Amino acid sequence: MAKDVIVGIGLFAAAIGYFTFINWWLMDFQGLDYWYMFRTGSELSSGGH
Amino acid sequence: MKRLFEGGMRNKQLLSWVAVVVIVGALLLPLVISIPLLAQEFEEAALEQAAAEEIVGEEVPVQQIGRDVHYGDEGIVQGPPAPVTSDNENDYPRYNFESRVIIWVATQQHLYYGSFVLAVPIFVMIIEFIGMVTKDRSMAKKYDTLAYDFIKISIVAYSITAILGGVLVFTFMILYPTFWTYMTKIFHPAMHVYVLLFLAESGTLYIYYYGWEAMKEGLLKWVHLTMAVFLNVFGTVLMMLANSWATFMMSPAGVDAEGQYLGNVWLAVHNHLWNPVNIHRLLGNMVFGGGIVAAYAAYRFLSAKNDEERAHYDWMGYVAMFIAVAFLIPLPFAGYYLMREVYAYRQQMGITLMGGLLAWLFIIQAVLIGALFLTTNYYLWQGMERMRGAERYQKYIKYMTFVLIVCFLVWLTPHTMVMTPTELKEMGGQQHPVVGNYGVMSAKNGAVNIIITTTILSFLLYQRCNKIPTVSWARYGNIALWMLFGGAFVNIIWLAIYGYYIPANVRVGLSVPQVVSTLSCLFIGTAINLLMMRGAKPTGPVEWGKISVRSQYAIFMLATSFTWMMGLMGYIRSSVRLHWHVNEVMRDNSPWAFTHTIGFAANMISFNVLFFWVTLLFVFWLGTLGTKKVVVEKVRVVTVPAPATSH
Numbered sequence: 043m044a045k046d047v048i049v050g051i052g053l054f055a056a057a058i059g060y061f062t063f064i065n066w067w068l069m070d071f072q073g074l075d076y077w078y079m080f081r082t083g084s085e086l087s088s089g090g091h
Numbered sequence: 092m093k094r095l096f097e098g099g100m101r102n103k104q105l106l107s108w109v110a111v112v113v114i115v116g117a118l119l120l121p122l123v124i125s126i127p128l129l130a131q132e133f134e135e136a137a138l139e140q141a142a143a144e145e146i147v148g149e150e151v152p153v154q155q156i157g158r159d160v161h162y163g164d165e166g167i168v169q170g171p172p173a174p175v176t177s178d179n180e181n182d183y184p185r186y187n188f189e190s191r192v193i194i195w196v197a198t199q200q201h202l203y204y205g206s207f208v209l210a211v212p213i214f215v216m217i218i219e220f221i222g223m224v225t226k227d228r229s230m231a232k233k234y235d236t237l238a239y240d241f242i243k244i245s246i247v248a249y250s251i252t253a254i255l256g257g258v259l260v261f262t263f264m265i266l267y268p269t270f271w272t273y274m275t276k277i278f279h280p281a282m283h284v285y286v287l288l289f290l291a292e293s294g295t296l297y298i299y300y301y302g303w304e305a306m307k308e309g310l311l312k313w314v315h316l317t318m319a320v321f322l323n324v325f326g327t328v329l330m331m332l333a334n335s336w337a338t339f340m341m342s343p344a345g346v347d348a349e350g351q352y353l354g355n356v357w358l359a360v361h362n363h364l365w366n367p368v369n370i371h372r373l374l375g376n377m378v379f380g381g382g383i384v385a386a387y388a389a390y391r392f393l394s395a396k397n398d399e400e401r402a403h404y405d406w407m408g409y410v411a412m413f414i415a416v417a418f419l420i421p422l423p424f425a426g427y428y429l430m431r432e433v434y435a436y437r438q439q440m441g442i443t444l445m446g447g448l449l450a451w452l453f454i455i456q457a458v459l460i461g462a463l464f465l466t467t468n469y470y471l472w473q474g475m476e477r478m479r480g481a482e483r484y485q486k487y488i489k490y491m492t493f494v495l496i497v498c499f500l501v502w503l504t505p506h507t508m509v510m511t512p513t514e515l516k517e518m519g520g521q522q523h524p525v526v527g528n529y530g531v532m533s534a535k536n537g538a539v540n541i542i543i544t545t546t547i548l549s550f551l552l553y554q555r556c557n558k559i560p561t562v563s564w565a566r567y568g569n570i571a572l573w574m575l576f577g578g579a580f581v582n583i584i585w586l587a588i589y590g591y592y593i594p595a596n597v598r599v600g601l602s603v604p605q606v607v608s609t610l611s612c613l614f615i616g617t618a619i620n621l622l623m624m625r626g627a628k629p630t631g632p633v634e635w636g637k638i639s640v641r642s643q644y645a646i647f648m649l650a651t652s653f654t655w656m657m658g659l660m661g662y663i664r665s666s667v668r669l670h671w672h673v674n675e676v677m678r679d680n681s682p683w684a685f686t687h688t689i690g691f692a693a694n695m696i697s698f699n700v701l702f703f704w705v706t707l708l709f710v711f712w713l714g715t716l717g718t719k720k721v722v723v724e725k726v727r728v729v730t731v732p733a734p735a736t737s738h
Contacts, residue, residue: 046566046570049567050570053567053574054578056574057577057578058581058582060578061578061608064608065582065604068600069597069600069601069604071603074597074600075597078593078594078597079592079593
């Protein structure tokens with residue numbers, strides 16, 4: 043059971059790592075900055091009005 | 092030589108093979124001849140004209156140069172400017188009725204049938220191929236019969252499509268002669284190719300259908316499959332040519348600002364929105380065709396007289412549904428691509444579509460898409476009833492239903508509400524302070540990706556519900572699947588929320604990683620699932636036919652929704668031109684150059700859907716005629732030897 047939990051945490055971390063990578067890579071591919079909010083500290087906006 | 096025949100193939104087969112090659116070659120011949128002719132056509136015409144003028148001693152006039160309205164290239168003007176029409180009997184002859192409504196019905200009906208007969212041969216080809224490579228002989232036979240059943244339905248529909256095509260052309264010629272003349276002046280070379288392709292497709296289809304029995308074995312079967320490939324190539328090119336006319340009207344190219352043709356038909360065909368519409372329509376046709384065939388199977392299932400028939404049509408409905416859903420999953424992404432290109436072409440056109448005059452129609456579309464995915468999941472969950480062992484997964488259905496419903500509600504929330512001034516004042520603005528936050532693309536992109544990912548999860552559960560994995564790493568495989576889907580859900584929701592914190596020009600890019608998150612679940616999840624199911628212990632066979640009647644009504648719901656949505660989106664795509672026949676080039680000066688109310692449009696779409704389904708029932712009925720005869724004959728054979736013991 044403990045092994046399953048460790049494997050689960052490891053795989054979840056791998057999944058998050060994978061998704062973070064594709065987020066960055068695909069935004070970069072489009073010439074956009076994935077880390078925009080973290081770099082500029084922008085605040086809550088409209089979400090697409 | 093004799094050894095070759097004995098060892099490789101029989102004389103009869105070889106002769107048939109040669110005959111088929113000759114026939115296909117003959118069908119292709121007009122095309123092969125026409126392509127170089129088309130390329131030379133304008134050059135030769137110009138040379139002839141110059142020579143004729145030289146003979147009579149006249150000066151060759153200076154050629155007028157025009158600039159392509161889209162590509163910006165210069166070209167020699169080879170046609171008159173786009174006609175300036177006015178509201179009279181010459182430009183717009185009419186019956187005592189709105190001409191646009193007549194053309195609307197004619198176009199929509201032709202498109203419905205056209206989509207159906209273009210899609211069905213594609214999956215007939217796939218199913219026939221699966222049947223040919225399946226080692227289990229009884230399964231191979233089943234696939235072959237299924238493919239034949241599919242093509243049998245489309246053969247009557249094909250004739251109706253051709254008739255409706257004729258009706259459409261005559262309607263254009265009669266009701267919009269000036270516009271039609273202008274279009275033919277530009278597209279006549281492509282129209283000639285279209286006609287030749289139509290002949291080639293018809294010939295191939297009829298040989299393919301009527302040659303099914305004669306070409307059922309050996310090399311001839313491969314020749315038969317090759318014909319299916321030809322058939323689909325012809326069909327797809329036909330569709331693409333017709334698409335070029337519709338997209339030219341939206342995003343013209345190959346003409347100058349006056350609408351004067353610049354002599355290169357390829358530029359007119361390859362206009363800005365051509366490929367996005369090609370992709371969207373191809374996928375849409377597959378979904379639509381799958382839905383229609385599934386509805387046919389559901390109809391036959393409900394009217395089946397015995398378990399054998401019920402089992403066959405349940406299976407047929409499942410395969411058709413599988414195809415429809417397989418193409419439904421990428422369809423919204425193709426839609427996004429199309430819309431992105433619309434915005435890239437003319438931002439105002441995109442705003443008219445999604446943020447202005449036609450935006451409420453997109454809300455209706457959202458409701459339909461949500462309903463489609465809900466119903467698809469419902470059908471899959473009902474389909475689990477066919478398998479023992481499925482009860483292990485039924486406990487998850489309620490959670491998936493909850494997720495789907497919540498996302499559905501976010502997905503269909505409008506940006507602004509239709510309100511009275513008092514209501515507007517009470518709410519403090521057009522946007523609701525809480526619910527209004529879900530009416531934006533950040534929320535909607537997240538919602539639709541969660542809906543699609545949940546549908547993929549339903550598929551994976553369905554795939555494994557009558558199997559127990561036996562691979563040593565099954566436990567970790569399950570954990571990996573959980574973590575993959577969990578990670579994808581977290582990422583999609585994170586990106587949806589993140590969209591509220593960044594400006595629009597950055598936010599728009601987030602839809603791409605969201606889509607890739609969903610597709611990762613599809614490809615990686617399916618791969619892990621299939622690897623886990625290798626050598627799995629079955630909990631029992633799939634009991635085809637043992638499915639609730641409700642599931643079959645769900646199929647009808649799906650097929651009708653596809654039809655309605657297709658009508659709706661067709662109307663939206665066409666009406667975005669507003670008062671233009673050809674956007675910014677040829678103005679529509681008929682009395683009907685206005686945008687109808689949503690209610691009127693909805694009624695028209697419903698009428699088209701109803702008309703299509705009533706005529707399609709006729710096609711279904713025709714499809715049952717041959718089969719009934721076979722069943723009766725079978726019964727007769729069984730009952731005659733022992734009449735006293737039978738009922």
